[in-house]
Amino acid sequence: MELQHVNVKVSLPSPGGIDPEGFIPVFHGWIQDQVLEELLIDVASYAHVINGPGVVLIGHRADYSIDSTGGRLGLRYNHKAPLSGSNFERFKQSARAALQACRLLEENPQLKGLRFNAGELELFVNDRALAPNTPEIRAACEPELREFFQWLYQPIGFALELEKDPRQRFGARAKAVGAVEIKQLLERLKG
Amino acid sequence: MKASNALWKERLAGKLPEELAREIDIFETEVELRQQGKIEEKLFAETRLRRGVYGQRYDNGQRHDGKKTQSLKYPGGSTKGPNTLWDAPGMQRIKIPAGGLNARQLEVAGELAEEYSDCIVHVTTRQDFQLHFVHIEDTPVVMRRLASVGITTREACGNSVRNVTSCPYAGVCQDETFDVTPYARALSKFLLGHPDCQSFGRKFKPAFSGCKQHACGLVNMHDLGAIAVTSRENGTEARGFELYVGGGLGPIPHEAKLLDPFLPPEELLPMAQAIARVFARLGEKKNRNRARIKFLVKDLGIDKFRDLVLEERKAMPGDPRWTAFLEELDRHEEKPLRPPGQIPPAAGSEKYQRWLKTNIRPQRQEGYAVATVALPLGDITANQLRALADIVRRFTRDTIRSTVEQNFALRWISMADLPELHRALDAAGLGEPGACNLVDIVACPGTDTCKLGISSSRGLAGELRSRLATKSFQLDEAVQNLHIKISGCFNSCGQHHLADLGFYGVSRTINNYKVPHFQVVLGGEWENNAGSYGMSMFAIPSKNIPEAVDRLTEKYVRERQPQEKFKDFIKRIGRAAVKSLLDDLTGLPAYQTNPSYYSDWGDPREYTTSDIGAGECAGEVVPQVVFDLGAAEREAFEAQVLLEKGEVQKAGQMGYQAMVHAAKALVRNEFQDIPEDFERIVNEFRARFHDTQKFNDPFVGGKFAHYLFAAHKRDGAPFTLEQAQHTIEEAQLFIEASHGCYNRMVAPKAP
Ligand code: SF4
Numbered sequence: 001m002e003l004q005h006v007n008v009k010v011s012l013p014s015p016g017g018i019d020p021e022g023f024i025p026v027f028h029g030w031i032q033d034q035v036l037e038e039l040l041i042d043v044a045s046y047a048h049v050i051n052g053p054g055v056v057l058i059g060h061r062a063d064y065s066i067d068s069t070g071g072r073l074g075l076r077y078n079h080k081a082p083l084s085g086s087n088f089e090r091f092k093q094s095a096r097a098a099l100q101a102c103r104l105l106e107e108n109p110q111l112k113g114l115r116f117n118a119g120e121l122e123l124f125v126n127d128r129a130l131a132p133n134t135p136e137i138r139a140a141c142e143p144e145l146r147e148f149f150q151w152l153y154q155p156i157g158f159a160l161e162l163e164k165d166p167r168q169r170f171g172a173r174a175k176a177v178g179a180v181e182i183k184q185l186l187e188r189l190k191g
Numbered sequence: 192m193k194a195s196n197a198l199w200k201e202r203l204a205g206k207l208p209e210e211l212a213r214e215i216d217i218f219e220t221e222v223e224l225r226q227q228g229k230i231e232e233k234l235f236a237e238t239r240l241r242r243g244v245y246g247q248r249y250d251n252g253q254r255h256d257g258k259k260t261q262s263l264k265y266p267g268g269s270t271k272g273p274n275t276l277w278d279a280p281g282m283q284r285i286k287i288p289a290g291g292l293n294a295r296q297l298e299v300a301g302e303l304a305e306e307y308s309d310c311i312v313h314v315t316t317r318q319d320f321q322l323h324f325v326h327i328e329d330t331p332v333v334m335r336r337l338a339s340v341g342i343t344t345r346e347a348c349g350n351s352v353r354n355v356t357s358c359p360y361a362g363v364c365q366d367e368t369f370d371v372t373p374y375a376r377a378l379s380k381f382l383l384g385h386p387d388c389q390s391f392g393r394k395f396k397p398a399f400s401g402c403k404q405h406a407c408g409l410v411n412m413h414d415l416g417a418i419a420v421t422s423r424e425n426g427t428e429a430r431g432f433e434l435y436v437g438g439g440l441g442p443i444p445h446e447a448k449l450l451d452p453f454l455p456p457e458e459l460l461p462m463a464q465a466i467a468r469v470f471a472r473l474g475e476k477k478n479r480n481r482a483r484i485k486f487l488v489k490d491l492g493i494d495k496f497r498d499l500v501l502e503e504r505k506a507m508p509g510d511p512r513w514t515a516f517l518e519e520l521d522r523h524e525e526k527p528l529r530p531p532g533q534i535p536p537a538a539g540s541e542k543y544q545r546w547l548k549t550n551i552r553p554q555r556q557e558g559y560a561v562a563t564v565a566l567p568l569g570d571i572t573a574n575q576l577r578a579l580a581d582i583v584r585r586f587t588r589d590t591i592r593s594t595v596e597q598n599f600a601l602r603w604i605s606m607a608d609l610p611e612l613h614r615a616l617d618a619a620g621l622g623e624p625g626a627c628n629l630v631d632i633v634a635c636p637g638t639d640t641c642k643l644g645i646s647s648s649r650g651l652a653g654e655l656r657s658r659l660a661t662k663s664f665q666l667d668e669a670v671q672n673l674h675i676k677i678s679g680c681f682n683s684c685g686q687h688h689l690a691d692l693g694f695y696g697v698s699r700t701i702n703n704y705k706v707p708h709f710q711v712v713l714g715g716e717w718e719n720n721a722g723s724y725g726m727s728m729f730a731i732p733s734k735n736i737p738e739a740v741d742r743l744t745e746k747y748v749r750e751r752q753p754q755e756k757f758k759d760f761i762k763r764i765g766r767a768a769v770k771s772l773l774d775d776l777t778g779l780p781a782y783q784t785n786p787s788y789y790s791d792w793g794d795p796r797e798y799t800t801s802d803i804g805a806g807e808c809a810g811e812v813v814p815q816v817v818f819d820l821g822a823a824e825r826e827a828f829e830a831q832v833l834l835e836k837g838e839v840q841k842a843g844q845m846g847y848q849a850m851v852h853a854a855k856a857l858v859r860n861e862f863q864d865i866p867e868d869f870e871r872i873v874n875e876f877r878a879r880f881h882d883t884q885k886f887n888d889p890f891v892g893g894k895f896a897h898y899l900f901a902a903h904k905r906d907g908a909p910f911t912l913e914q915a916q917h918t919i920e921e922a923q924l925f926i927e928a929s930h931g932c933y934n935r936m937v938a939p940k941a942p
Contacts, residue, residue: 050620
């Protein structure tokens with residue numbers, strides 16, 4: 001089964017609270033300085049909506065957002081354009097893009113002290129026709145998700161929780177069983 | 192853009208209402224034809240607008256990043272309208288007649304927001320939904336998925352009849368004369384795609400209200416407005432409408448004029464049709480700034496306009512739909528799910544108590560209430576829509592309405608259920624108090640997404656909202672009930688003219704810097720169906736508006752007379768007093784001292800007006816005949832596709848049909864009510880265009896007309912492959928000749 005429009009969300013622990021509006025100037029800066037090698041268009045703020053998409057950097061092929069959907073804050077990468085290759089390659093591409101964005105944000109002086117948790121990732125398919133969230137699809141695709149996270153989080157292992165609500169999009173949350181650095185994962189995702 | 196577009200088409204085949212499915216297939220073909228350069232860009236722009244597919248800021252490929260203008264290098268080279276790049280994201284507007292929705296429709300809207308937009312559904316000031324950042328190639332599937340739950344986007348934008356709005360409390364309001372919902376729905380259905388509404392110079396917005404005194408229908412600011420009234424004759428009460436025409440906001444607001452003080456229900460549809468015909472015939476077409484019906488009414492005067500409408504009404508051929516809907520008025524009546532009850536005494540948190548005070552409105556039906564779900568800036572997430580759908584199913588008989596204040600109204604809630612309802616709403620982040628009062632600020636999209644935006648209306652609304660939310664319940668009650676409305680420019684989509692405190696975006700150049708400002712408009716009347724418009728004062732830098740709001744509200748609390756409304760207060764104290772109160776706020780510090788004044792709320796880029804583009808509110812004025820010829824061309828294209836698939840008979844027939852429809856396009860230009868009868872069309876064409884030699888090509892004379900006559904003469908005889916091929920080729924030539932004929936007809940005569 002071909003899984004397109006892969007989204008990856010990297011958890012952002014916020015014990016002291018994080019103001020999503022603080023990301024607005026940073027994302028504008030990314031457009032100004034053409035920080036990413038892709039067409040970035042604009043920044044949309046929905047910080048006024050509870051548990052919503054937060055602040056979204058709109059791109060042509062993909063969007064990046066500081067998202068708190070489901071009450072879980074994180075950086076979400078939404079790949080909009082179809083991609084060739086295998087599902088595994090598409091998982092890799094989205095994870096790489098999401099983690100690269102996290103690293104850039106962590107390095108930004110305007111966001112001092114920001115630390116993403118690379119050991120907690122959500123991956124879901126933003127397309128209900130390609131991957132309706134049914135027991136059959138979950139059964140068919142779980143091995144591919146496991147294979148990907150196995151590879152990504154080797155050798156420490158992970159726990160996987162599939163999204164079971166049929167109204168939500170097909171996907172899962174993976175938690176590494178030990179500490180993981182963004183740098184480490186990016187190194188692995190390089191190839 | 193989406194990999195699953197073909198899959199959805201296949202999956203929903205045969206599952207959509209036939210008419211909607213056909214319309215969407217046609218639009219999809221038009222998208223394809225435009226990509227191939229086979230439809231002219233202006234025609235395609237108006238075509239997509241009439242499907243609710245709207246342009247968005249920066250779609251000309253230029254964006255100022257705060258330092259310089261960057262060119263946005265989209266991959267595709269095509270355009271979807273003048274100066275509008277194919278791949279640039281756009282907005283999809285979704286029509287919600289009378290704001291009426293069910294749970295499944297909420298869920299689907301949420302799914303579309305997640306999969307094609309940015310996870311947000313935006314509720315507009317005309318009860319519509321909007322999705323932003325949608326790719327043009329995904330729009331046919333968005334439309335199909337909406338059609339699968341009975342929603343159309345047809346005529347949501349463009350020079351057409353827009354969403355028919357109505358009070359969200361219709362049917363349950365304590366003060367209404369009668370429930371206007373079935374009438375609003377009937378008008379919406381009747382005018383949708385109506386041939387008499389296809390050649391307006393601008394948009395046409397109808398609204399209904401159940402009473403005169405409240406604001407819910409805003410009839411006074413609409414192109415066509417109907418207020419429910421009754422009259423007594425021979426001891427029996429008869430229903431009717433006060434019918435208004437020619438209201439509108441925009442840069443110069445016009446109050447609607449009374450066309451008929453008592454229009455019986457059976458005359459509602461034909462009268463609206465007659466008005467549409469007069470507007471289509473006499474309304475301005477070239478100068479879009481004077482093309483709304485309000486200008487026609489003003490220029491002619493209401494009495495002359497009325498005479499013309501009545502004359503038109505008399506001449507119109509009858510239509511059974513005019514009265515058919517009256518037999519099923521009861522079908523729209525909503526019923527409760529749960530038994531009536533009383534509010535459980537003294538239960539719940541302080542937030543719940545405040546919510547009860549501001550968001551709950553008792554119904555006319557004892558034991559029931561309407562609960563308003565306040566949406567910040569009209570925005571709601573997909574998860575919230577799903578939660579709301581669950582609430583709709585749990586507490587009502589599957590109905591909810593969107594409101595012109597960018598909220599939702601849950602009706603028929605048993606009073607006994609209110610604590611439970613609030614818990615469910617609050618769990619979804621939808622239990623905020625303050626609906627329809629000071630914090631519930633209405634704002635248009637402004638510079639966030641609108642091409643015409645001058646200042647950030649949503650940015651300012653967000654700022655005011657968060658400042659006022661913390662203190663609104665300590666404020667004087669008179670202030671709590673004020674309305675703030677903000678537009679990003681003078682076009683007034685945020686309805687600032689009707690607010691106690693209204694603002695619209697303007698810019699000023701100060702010390703060689705552009706500075707975002709808002710023009711202050713005070714004392715508009717929201718009640719009495721938008722009874723009167725506010726007084727325009729002067730412009731204040733955006734960053735000083737919150738302070739201006741504080742000062743104005745404080746002065747009102749301090750100095751108002753007992754029971755004095757804000758509008759009367761402003762009138763009494765006058766412009767001079769307002770000026771002296773706010774005068775120091777009109778200035779601003781030098782850039783070097785405080786550069787924050789030189790960027791807008793919610794947007795840290797240094798402010799510029801260079802991103803303002805040409806608006807699509809009006810679209811291009813494309814004459815009906817050009818649309819009809821475009822449709823005939825599409826049929827000729829479809830005929831070719833059928834031939835390629837080996838469907839010879841269908842292909843030949845479609846080629847012939849394309850010719851007849853091109854002939855009809857020309858005939859209709861002279862004879863509005865030409866029926867869909869091929870024999871009649873061909874005869875009318877022969878008499879009006881062939882025999883008069885109007886159709887004759889300057890070089891080959893009447894040759895092309897004979898293609899039509901020959902094809903018509905076949906009288907259903909089967910086609911060979913060669914005959915079908917010829918018919919399609921002849922159809923293409925005939926359509927070309929029809930374009931030529933029309934161009935000659937409209938070309939300026941040599942002096
Ligand atoms: S008022 Fe102006 S900025 Fe706001 S939506 Fe209308 S045209 Fe755009």
